[in-house]
Amino acid sequence: MKQVTDTVLMVRPAAFRMNEQTAVNNYFQEDVSLKNDEINLKAQQEFDTFVDKLKAAGVGVLVLQDKKELDTPDSIFPNNWVSTHANGDVAVYPMYAENRRRERRNEFFELLEDSGFEIKNVVDYTEAEEEGVFLEGTGSIILDRENEKAYCALSARADEDLFIEFCEDFGYLPVIFTAYQSVASKRLPIYHTNVMMCIAEEFAVICLESIDDKKERKLVIKQLKESGKEVIAISEKQMHQxxxxxxxxxNNAGKKYLVMSASAHNALKENQVEAITKYCDILSSDLETIETCGGGSARCMMAEIFLPKPN
Incomplete structure (x- = not known):
């Protein structure tokens, strides 16, 4: 099973703004003194520049345009509601914020099929919303596809039982822990695992400082190292960037890139950049408005496509 894809699906925003429903436990979101229309326009500009950079590097990008009437401020982050898998399976996930549930659109699947990808089976976990149980896709779950391990920091948006069910359904070993951040001198759970860790083919970037429990931290490091990953640690301050x-x-020639925002790139120290660029180039783009208002960044904007493409 491969870890890295050459195609991502991205959703161009139509009503991007700070989502009041997610701000309750996404402490990365900040208020800005701009009107919503201005925020959306800036986000569209950042989105378009980012897509252009990916395409210029030879990465396949499928773009789905959001619809204004859906009023989905976070549609730009599709990886939270859907994941695709090499066996033709697609998983659809239960979302914490009610207005994010409208992001799940059939057009997403139609675009994939029109682009030659085969969807064999949809595994739908969305009924869990009725029980107040959530698991927000590859925001909550970090997949080491090659080594069949799945990492999950538990939070209001990542339920332990549902995560274990996902791992059983898809054949992953669950690695469970809790990650925290300091908010007004309190340690509160980080809303999504993918803001504190990233797993690449040969390495992992992770904010170990956020895993307060020493046993859990040791477990995560052990699992990563057993899978042959070089562990590149970042600080909590860097995580906030x-x-x-x-x-x-x-890309289409097999050249690998680690994709991140300009803010993330600027936050990295020289030795961390060296550790990453031993394995692949860095591709970064300015996503300031999207990060500030949306509380998510480059990774959240890309739904990886691993589906088979029959000839």
């Missing part, structure tokens, strides 16, 4: 929210992709 979205230095954990990265995704490794490859």
């Amino acid at each position: 979205f230095a954990g929210n990265m995704l490794q992709v490859k």
Whole structure:
């Protein structure tokens, strides 16, 4: 099973703004003194520049345009509601914020099929919403596809039992822990695992400082090292610049990139950049408005496509 894809699906926003429903436990979101229309326009510009950079590097990007009437402020982060898998399976996930549930659109699947990808089976976990149980896709779950391990920091958006069910359904070993951040001198759970860790083919970038429990921290390090990953640790301060929210992709010639925001790139120290660039180039783009208002970054914006493409 391969870890890195050469195709991502991204959703161009139509009503991007700070989502009041997610701000309750996404402490990365900040208020800005701009009107919503201005925020959306800036986010569209950042989105378009980012897509252009990916395409210029030879990465396959499928773009789905959001619809304004859906009023989905976070549609730009599709990886939270869907994941695709090499066996043709697609998983659809239960979302914490009610207005994010409208992001799940059939057009997403139609675009994939129109682009030659085969969807064999949809595994739908969304009924869990009725029980107040959530698991937000590859925001909550970090997949080491090659080594069949799945990492999950538990939170209001990542339920332990549902995560274990996902791992049983998809054949992954669950690695469970809790990650925290300091908010007004309290330690509160980080809303998504993918802001504090990223797993690439040969390495992992992770904010170990956020795993307060020493046993859990040791367990995570052990699992990563047993899978042959070089562990590149970032600080909590760097995590707040979205230095954990990265995704490794490859282009049509097989060249690999670690994709991140300009903020994340600027936060990295020289030795961390050297550790990463031993394995792949860095591709970064300015996502300031999206990060500030949306509380998510480059990784959240890309839904990786691993589906088979029959000839």
